[in-house]
Amino acid sequence: MWGIHRMRYADCNGSEASEETEIVVNIGGVKQVLYEDVLSRYPDTRLAELVDCSVKSSGEISSLCDDYDPDTREFYFDRDPEAFKCIIELYYYGEIHMKRGICPICFMKEMEFWKIGSDFLDECCKSHLKEVEDELAEIAEKVKTILVDREGDPSAGGWQRFQICLWRLMEKPESSLPAHIIAIVSFIFILVSSVVMCVGTIPDLQVEDSEGNLTDNPTLEVIETVCIGWFTIEYVLRLISSPNKIKFVLSFMNIIDFLAIMPFFVVLILTSFGAGVMELANVQQAVQALRIMRIARIFKLARHSAGLQTLTSALKSSFKELGLLLMYMGVGVFLFSALGYTMEQNHPDTLFTSIPQSFWWAVITMTTVGYGDVYPKTTLGRCNAAISFLCGVIAIALPIHPIINNFVMFYNKQQVLETAAKHEIELMALRSGNHEMRAARGAHKHVCGAGVWNNAMRSCHSDTYISLLKEPRGAAGIQTPSVDTSFESTVEAPEYVVS
Numbered sequence: 001m002w003g004i005h006r007m008r009y010a011d012c013n014g015s016e017a018s019e020e021t022e023i024v025v026n027i028g029g030v031k032q033v034l035y036e037d038v039l040s041r042y043p044d045t046r047l048a049e050l051v052d053c054s055v056k057s058s059g060e061i062s063s064l065c066d067d068y069d070p071d072t073r074e075f076y077f078d079r080d081p082e083a084f085k086c087i088i089e090l091y092y093y094g095e096i097h098m099k100r101g102i103c104p105i106c107f108m109k110e111m112e113f114w115k116i117g118s119d120f121l122d123e124c125c126k127s128h129l130k131e132v133e134d135e136l137a138e139i140a141e142k143v144k145t146i147l148v149d150r151e152g153d154p155s156a157g158g159w160q161r162f163q164i165c166l167w168r169l170m171e172k173p174e175s176s177l178p179a180h181i182i183a184i185v186s187f188i189f190i191l192v193s194s195v196v197m198c199v200g201t202i203p204d205l206q207v208e209d210s211e212g213n214l215t216d217n218p219t220l221e222v223i224e225t226v227c228i229g230w231f232t233i234e235y236v237l238r239l240i241s242s243p244n245k246i247k248f249v250l251s252f253m254n255i256i257d258f259l260a261i262m263p264f265f266v267v268l269i270l271t272s273f274g275a276g277v278m279e280l281a282n283v284q285q286a287v288q289a290l291r292i293m294r295i296a297r298i299f300k301l302a303r304h305s306a307g308l309q310t311l312t313s314a315l316k317s318s319f320k321e322l323g324l325l326l327m328y329m330g331v332g333v334f335l336f337s338a339l340g341y342t343m344e345q346n347h348p349d350t351l352f353t354s355i356p357q358s359f360w361w362a363v364i365t366m367t368t369v370g371y372g373d374v375y376p377k378t379t380l381g382r383c384n385a386a387i388s389f390l391c392g393v394i395a396i397a398l399p400i401h402p403i404i405n406n407f408v409m410f411y412n413k414q415q416v417l418e419t420a421a422k423h424e425i426e427l428m429a430l431r432s433g434n435h436e437m438r439a440a441r442g443a444h445k446h447v448c449g450a451g452v453w454n455n456a457m458r459s460c461h462s463d464t465y466i467s468l469l470k471e472p473r474g475a476a477g478i479q480t481p482s483v484d485t486s487f488e489s490t491v492e493a494p495e496y497v498v499s
Helices: 058-064 081-087 104-113 123-151 158-171 177-199 218-241 245-250 252-272 281-304 306-316 319-344 355-366 379-442 453-469
Strands: 022-027 030-035 067-069 074-077
Touching: 030 081, 058 067, 081 104, 104 123, 123 379, 158 177, 158 218, 177 218, 177 281, 218 245, 218 252, 245 252, 252 281, 306 319, 306 379, 319 355, 319 379, 355 379
Parallel strands: 022 074
Antiparallel strands: 022 030, 067 074
């Protein structure tokens, strides 16, 4: 029997607890001796209600515990003994701290059973609980997406079913073999278009027009037109099938897709107005700018690369570290460029003509690039360059490590969430099959039942997860198909048949 030694604990005011009235509780097979004055410090809890059980009826006592032995006056609870060690700390310390290895969701169910509010949790435990709840919500959202991709919406009409099928085909490569093939073809078109754009700038592959000016190769223009045609059809089909048109248009990746195809059609329209319009200087500059915008299509690769998506999300979560990096570099560039100009301005062959012109030297020095086009010629100027070099290395190295950690943490989290979502789908299918088998056996058996603590603890995650699945889907406008929300665990408790 484990217990909390009387002489080691006191109440929040430092006074030692009394040993007059003992209350024996059995938590999952482990006995614990408690005391009336200790439990009475929080009268609204379940343990405090055990104090005056001598004047309560057997029915009232049964509502407080799982079993009661009047001979030994011992209360039995089919609960987790490890979690109870944390629960009992409330009566001695005034707060509860979850021990390492205890599931926060399971522990909250324990606190709910013992009628203890979450306000008594330590702040670090509350933050950990919030992280777990967020992860469960993300898993539930992923499971919703998988269920919708697999089963669709049975209440949808003909056009809605076609829209959903088209959306899966264009947006969900993992939903079917044709969708996977379309994703591969789209990826190939992106690579071909990017290569053609780069190769088209080689002078040897360009041709001369009637005026002797170099223009794009006609063969490369045909390939470019085919690629733009594919991108246009893909964008239009995805826009038509999108359940939320406004969200689709304002999405960052969809804006990239639009910028990748828009320059081609603008140049085509300007060309249709005739050579007179194209000869205008402003129009030529606009066309050149639009051609440069074609490089945006390389970002389309992020749609088909989970690694690039993870990198983008990690950078978003590292804005604070990136801001610190820019601040360090900005302060260093301003400081060392001003010092460099001051130390070099009296030299007859100085290359530091002004402080703004010295910014370029400070940038390439602090980033350890060092082109050599601008360099100090005095002794003090060279000392200033050495110090700026060392400070630049330190300024760049300090924020890099947190950024790398954010990337690794985000990538691992995404892998865990995807694995957990697929595992939940498999468990739901197993529970559905087990439920049907038990229903068939139930017509011939009478089960007296045996509740096992391990089964309840094993299924608590699924209970919380199922409650998240019951929430409405949100802005996507697609209803979540009905799922079996039975709470049975995959590993069943033993059944006892009464003849």
